[in-house]
Amino acid sequence: MSVTRKYKVLFLCRENSARSIIAEALLRELAGHRFDAFSAGPEPAARVHPIAITQLRPGISDLGVLSPKSWLEFTGEWAPRMDLVIAMDECVAGHHAPLFPGTxxxxxxxxxxxxxxxxxxxxxxxxxxxxxxxxxxxxSTFIESPQYAAQRKAAASVEAPACISDTL
Known part of the structure; x- marks a missing residue:
């Protein structure tokens, strides 16, 4: 059996209480077997916004792990090495974000x-x-993009019997 590497994705948003939290929760729920999802922001709120929780509640199995975090938690030597960092608002895009370890x-x-x-x-x-x-x-588009879908299909052909369909 082959071990498939999980991609680490960090979503950034100023307060890390709505958009980035929603993206983290959805990626974890939709494709957590292929991605480790995180979220953070430069000015983290005290709590996840209640309307974000309301939007997520029907389909997200573990809302308890969601909390606003500072992006500084992801910049130290000990921080997980991200494969992809996604800015979800203008204030954290481009040159405003700190440097994250790795490349x-x-x-x-x-x-x-x-x-x-x-x-x-x-x-x-x-x-x-x-x-x-x-x-x-x-x-959904991201999860099915060739860069990430190819790894999943290759792993599925090795690990799953032919009678089992490859689904999210």
Whole structure:
């Protein structure tokens, strides 16, 4: 039996209470057998935003592991070596993010902030739902991208009998 390496992915967002948390939870749930998902931000909130939890509750099995973290937790010698770091808002994209150990690829998936100041409360719930589904679509494309799907298919052909389908 072959051991398949899991890719380490870090999602960044300013407060790490909504978009990056949603992405971390969804990647862990949808493809945790192939990816280790993390999230962080430069100004972590005191808690995960309650509407983010509401969006995740129906399909996420382990909400208890989600918490806002500082991105500094991922910059030290002892930090896990990321394969990919994904900025989810403009304030953490590009040159604003710290250097992370190893040589992670950097990417930006910019989504509107459902916590934007001045947004009326009834619209906030709709904004969370919209960004949730945008992240689901982006992650689905990411999970099936040739770079990551090829490893899964190769491992499946070695480890799984031909009668078992290769599904997420």
């Amino acid at each position: 992670p690829s950097l990417s930006s998936w910019i989504f509107a902030d459902p916590l934007a100041d001045g947004m009326p409360e009834p619209e906030r719930g709709r904004a969370f739902e919209k960004v949730f589904w945008q992240i689901v679509r982006q992650l």
